[in-house]
Amino acid sequence: MSYAVAALYRFTSLPDAAALQAPLRALCEAHDVKGTILLAQEGVNGTVAAPPASLDAFLAELRGGPLFAGRLDGLELKLSTAAKAPFGRLKVKVKREIVTLGDPAADPSVRTGAYVAPADWNALIARDDVVVVDVRNAFEVEMGSFEGAIDPRTRRFSDFKAFAAERLGEARGRTVAMFCTGGIRCEKASAHLLAQGFSDVRQLKGGVLKYLEEVPPAESRWRGTCFVFDDRIALGHGLAEAPPRETAP
Structure with a gap:
């Protein structure tokens, strides 16, 4: 079945x-x-x-x-x-939050980053003025990510606040493009950055899963597999189950 x-x-x-x-x-x-x-x-x-x-x-x-x-x-x-x-x-x-960040000012129902469709994502992250941030945890990034994306090296999502404060300050006046597995972490992470004074924050609509579903492998800038929180462990292009040991180069 x-x-x-x-x-x-x-x-x-x-x-x-x-x-x-x-x-x-x-x-x-x-x-x-x-x-x-x-x-x-x-x-x-x-x-x-x-x-x-x-x-x-x-x-x-x-x-x-x-x-x-x-x-x-x-x-x-x-x-x-x-x-x-x-x-x-x-x-x-x-729970207190459906995805735990611990910032009451980050309210996606009020304000969140601009959505970018998977078909438009490659062009955005290829721009020199764009800072690309992987919002997922370190063990997820090790299995796969987009070329050139910053790995915050977080152990849990709530660590993103410290990462943003310590390492993203210089990007405050630039375009920040972020992504996560299915979109929910970016909703909060982008809301957090906007609350901290970042002016141009964008997020991959539907997350990596939607990108892998819609973007052909020949056009893809994704490398590796995407960790998922169930017994399948990892998915690849077309959302096919993939060997979890495959990692990003």
Whole structure:
């Protein structure tokens, strides 16, 4: 049996996040969905998998069903497949943030970096006046990244604040182009830079996953594989499962 996999997030006001936990878990179980979903007052974030028809029904309920009452209508989705179940269990958790940066001023629902479509990304990062930043953690960067991107060498996403303060100051007047796996970390990282006075911050729409899905290998500036947080470990162009030992040159 093949499985459909959805990486999803949405920054939206969920003051009832704690109350949503139990019914969301029940909805997942009703559709045989496994994986991890995080709820917070700022929104929802997760990666889940199920048989294709079950996942379609689950996502339709998230976006249009009564549980979220339209608040997830603009859900950001990256879809892929897996030859076997990529998750062994279901976790639905309530957190303070759906992706932890620890900066109250970084609110993507108010302001975030300008989106750049995958088709336009190569031209942007080829410019001499653009500073390209990989927002992912060091172990992820070791498996693959874009040519010439700065590796912040972070152990966790919350370390990005210190990196920006210590190493990005000279880029304040330049264009900063950032990317991450599926887009959610860039939403917050770009909001943080804008709050710190950076004027031109851009982010790869849909993250590396959308780039690998849409940009042909012959035109790609990605080197290596992309780490994913499930049992597949790594994906390559076309979102095909890839050997995790392949690393960027």
